[in-house]
Amino acid sequence: MAAKRRTQLKTRMILTLGLVSALQTLFIGLFAGYYLSESLYNEIGQRALMVAKTIAASPVIIEGIQQRDIEQLNALTETLATTNEALFIVIGDHNAIRLAHPSTERIGHSMADDDGDYGRQALVHGEGYIARALGNLGESMRGKAPVFEPGSGDIIGIVSVGYSVGQVEATIQRYSLVLYGVLGVALLASILAAVVISGRFKRAIFGLEPEEIASLFQERNATLQSVREGIIAINRDGIITTVNRAALITLGLEAENPIAGRPILEVLPESDLMSVLGTGVPDFDREVWLRNRHMVVNRLPMRQGDTIIGVVASFRLRNELDQVSQQLTRIQQYADTLRSQTHEYSNKLHTIAGLIQLGAYNDALGLISHEVSSHQALIHLLLEAVPDPVVAGCLLGKHNRAREMGLHLDIDPGSQMADLPDTLPREQLVSALGNLIDNALEATLRHTGANGRVQLSMTDLGQDLIFEVEDQGPGISEEMQTRMFEKGETSKPGREHGFGLHLARQFLDDWGGSITVENLSNADGSRITLYLPKTFTHRSQPCPPSDC
Numbered sequence: 001m002a003a004k005r006r007t008q009l010k011t012r013m014i015l016t017l018g019l020v021s022a023l024q025t026l027f028i029g030l031f032a033g034y035y036l037s038e039s040l041y042n043e044i045g046q047r048a049l050m051v052a053k054t055i056a057a058s059p060v061i062i063e064g065i066q067q068r069d070i071e072q073l074n075a076l077t078e079t080l081a082t083t084n085e086a087l088f089i090v091i092g093d094h095n096a097i098r099l100a101h102p103s104t105e106r107i108g109h110s111m112a113d114d115d116g117d118y119g120r121q122a123l124v125h126g127e128g129y130i131a132r133a134l135g136n137l138g139e140s141m142r143g144k145a146p147v148f149e150p151g152s153g154d155i156i157g158i159v160s161v162g163y164s165v166g167q168v169e170a171t172i173q174r175y176s177l178v179l180y181g182v183l184g185v186a187l188l189a190s191i192l193a194a195v196v197i198s199g200r201f202k203r204a205i206f207g208l209e210p211e212e213i214a215s216l217f218q219e220r221n222a223t224l225q226s227v228r229e230g231i232i233a234i235n236r237d238g239i240i241t242t243v244n245r246a247a248l249i250t251l252g253l254e255a256e257n258p259i260a261g262r263p264i265l266e267v268l269p270e271s272d273l274m275s276v277l278g279t280g281v282p283d284f285d286r287e288v289w290l291r292n293r294h295m296v297v298n299r300l301p302m303r304q305g306d307t308i309i310g311v312v313a314s315f316r317l318r319n320e321l322d323q324v325s326q327q328l329t330r331i332q333q334y335a336d337t338l339r340s341q342t343h344e345y346s347n348k349l350h351t352i353a354g355l356i357q358l359g360a361y362n363d364a365l366g367l368i369s370h371e372v373s374s375h376q377a378l379i380h381l382l383l384e385a386v387p388d389p390v391v392a393g394c395l396l397g398k399h400n401r402a403r404e405m406g407l408h409l410d411i412d413p414g415s416q417m418a419d420l421p422d423t424l425p426r427e428q429l430v431s432a433l434g435n436l437i438d439n440a441l442e443a444t445l446r447h448t449g450a451n452g453r454v455q456l457s458m459t460d461l462g463q464d465l466i467f468e469v470e471d472q473g474p475g476i477s478e479e480m481q482t483r484m485f486e487k488g489e490t491s492k493p494g495r496e497h498g499f500g501l502h503l504a505r506q507f508l509d510d511w512g513g514s515i516t517v518e519n520l521s522n523a524d525g526s527r528i529t530l531y532l533p534k535t536f537t538h539r540s541q542p543c544p545p546s547d548c
Contacts, residue, residue, distance in 0.1 A: 013198035014191070021190030029183045036179065037172050041141060044163045045130035049143030051084050052161040053128055055091075056145040065093060065147055065157040070107060073100035087140050087164040091147075093157050096123060102137065111160070119158040122146040126155055132165070139165040233302070233312040234264045238274055241310065250317060251291050273311045276301055280308050285487075293317060378411075385415045385458065394430040395456070398437045406450035407441055412457035417467075419460040421534050428507040429532075435500030436469045436528055443473025447524060464513075465532040475519040476526045484517070504530075511536065 055061055055077075064073040077089040077100040091100040096111040096119055111119060121129050121144070128145035140162035147157035205213060224231055230247030234240055240260050248255050251268070259267045265274065270290060276283060276299045283299040290297075297315040301308045378399060382392040395411065402409035420429075437454065444452035455470040476484065485505040508515055513532040520527060 013201065014194045017194030017197065018191045021187055021194065025183050025187045025190070029180060032179055032183075033172075033176055036175055040168050040172055040175075041132070042130075044168050045132070045141045045143060047143070048086070048141055048161045048163050049128050049130050049145065051080075051086065051089075052143040052145035052159045055080060055089065055161065056147040056157075056159040059150075061091065061159070062147060062150065062156070065091065065099060066149070068093070068099060070099050074104075074107075076100070078102070084161070085163075087162045087167075088137055088160075090160040090162075091157060092119065092160070094123060094155055096158060099157070106136070111158070119144050119146075119160065122158050123155055135162070137162070137164075141165060141168065227314075229314045229316050231312065231314050232264070232273075233310055234273055234277070235310045236277065236308065238264050238277065240264055240267065242312070247315075250293070250295070250315065252293070271313075273299060273313055276311045277308060288315075290315070381411060381413060385411075386417045388417070388420050388426065390426040390430055391417065391420070391433070394434055398434060398441075401438075402441055402454065405441060405445055407444060408451070408453045409437065409441070410453055410455050412455065415456070415458040417458040417460050417465065419534065420465065421536075423536055424465075424511070424532070425507075428511075431500075432504035432507050432530065433467055435504050436467070436530065438500070440469050440471035440473070440528075443526075444471045447473045460534075463534055465534060467530040467532075468527060469529075470520065470525060470527045472525045474524060476517055481517045485515075508532070 060076060061073070063069075064076065073091050077091060081087070081089045081102070088102045089100070090098060090102075090111065092098050092111050098107050098109055098111055101107050121127050123146060126146045126148070128143065131142045131144065133140065133142060142160055142162045144158060144160045146155045147159060148154065149156045208216070224242065224244040225246075227244060228246055230250040231242065231244045232240060232247050233242035240262055243260055245255070247253075248259075253259060253267075264271055268290060270288075272283070272288070280301045280303075282301060283297065286297050286299070288295055288297050295315045295317055297313055299311055299313045302310040302312060378396065382395060386392040386395065399409045399411070420426075437456065440454045444454055452472045454472070455468075457468045459466050485501050487502040505515065507513075508530070511532055513530065515531070516529045518527050518529075519525070
């Protein structure tokens with residue numbers, strides 16, 4: 001069905017262009033033929049008039065008219081007619097009575113009995129003129145000129161020279177054949193051009209039908225408007241060609257004032273789209289500030305062949321991306337916690353079941369008592385030190401995770417974290433804290449193996465919330481300390497790592513907190529301390545780790 005529609009469009013284009021070419025050729029042919037015919041008739045008429053005036057000025061002719069020498073005049077006109085290839089040459093006196101004529105029987109009769117025109121304009125007004133008339137010798141183009149008497153200037157006669165219309169039509173037909181032949185070739189060339197143009201047009205629109213293009217255009221608009229990311233595109237002149245609703249909302253622009261068709265630098269003076277247009281180098285996940293909004297922007301040049309014809313940019317508020325990442329991190333933490341608890345309690349249940357089967361009831365009871373007391377002690381500590389259930393749940397999960405790894409997560413009994421402000425986003429806090437503990441556990445496991453320890457202490461005294469995590473890992477080099485919070489930067493294998501500390505740093509930047517990294521002086525390991533003010537102090541611009 002699609003192939004049929006493509007053929008129909010090409011056929012329609014060929015027929016349309018061919019019909020236009022045929023109509024143009026027909027119009028040009030008719031006009032050229034008419035113009036050629038009129039031009040030739042006029043040219044023959046002018047020739048006849050010129051010959052008539054020349055003969056009328058001949059002294060021999062003037063003398064013959066004065067003397068009414070019919071024999072001499074007829075001999076002269078016959079010779080002149082042959083010399084000038086004229087159909088006839090007729091001479092009349094001042095009363096339009098023929099003195100010379102190819103048919104001798106018409107001599108002595110009025111010239112008016114031939115075509116009704118006795119030469120009034122020439123005999124009365126003394127003017128030469130051209131006429132087309134049908135006489136006894138056939139239809140002809142005639143030139144008539146008065147004969148003036150020397151000295152007095154009186155009109156004494158008239159000379160009429162005629163050329164056969166058949167001669168003119170034969171000439172017109174000869175020229176017309178050439179003309180119509182050229183027009184025919186031009187018509188064939190136009191049809192061939194129509195075939196070539198239609199083929200190239202079809203290729204230019206990727207073989208699509210007009211209906212399909214209209215459908216794709218509607219789908220494109222619907223897609224642009226349904227995307228939650230803001231999208232703006234400019235052409236090679238920096239003029240905005242495309243903008244969706246999300247872009248207007250994200251940038252805080254009024255939908256009532258359309259920005260399409262306006263220069264990008266007029267709407268967004270701080271935009272870097274023009275630099276991408278000049279360099280052709282794309283930008284991915286670039287953090288920028290537009291209209292006092294912190295955004296993550298992707299910019300991609302549009303190319304046609306090797307030529308850059310524009311740039312398209314997509315962007316979202318950075319906070320939205322952070323929230324998505326933090327939600328995913330929190331879900332991962334919950335999954336890890338459940339998996340750890342399931343695995344740990346499954347092992348404990350298997351151990352207890354084995355002891356019961358062996359009849360070691362006291363050992364089974366002792367294990368149960370130790371497990372309950374240990375777990376209850378941790379829960380009691382968390383309930384006392386961390387009343388917030390989200391933070392306490394996160395720490396409990398990390399404690400179980402550490403036990404599954406064969407490590408110990410020791411929470412300082414003197415820790416206190418009860419004064420958490422209500423405005424502090426809990427999901428971002430547990431995401432940052434959980435990432436720090438996970439990194440500490442993995443560093444300790446790689447360096448010391450099983451039975452390693454990670455220390456966590458917390459305090460809410462003063463104006464800041466302070467979380468301190470110590471590990472028994474190999475320590476952190478100075479070079480890594482300067483770039484460990486960059487996106488994708490990690491010492492672990494795999495591309496899925498390197499985002500946790502980056503998200504933690506973004507949370508601290510947004511809340512106005514800070515973080516310090518140091519190696520322990522008396523042993524292997526490192527200490528990371530997180531400071532969060534109890535009062536929200538949002539920074540207007542993010543700062544690099546070395547400056548915060």
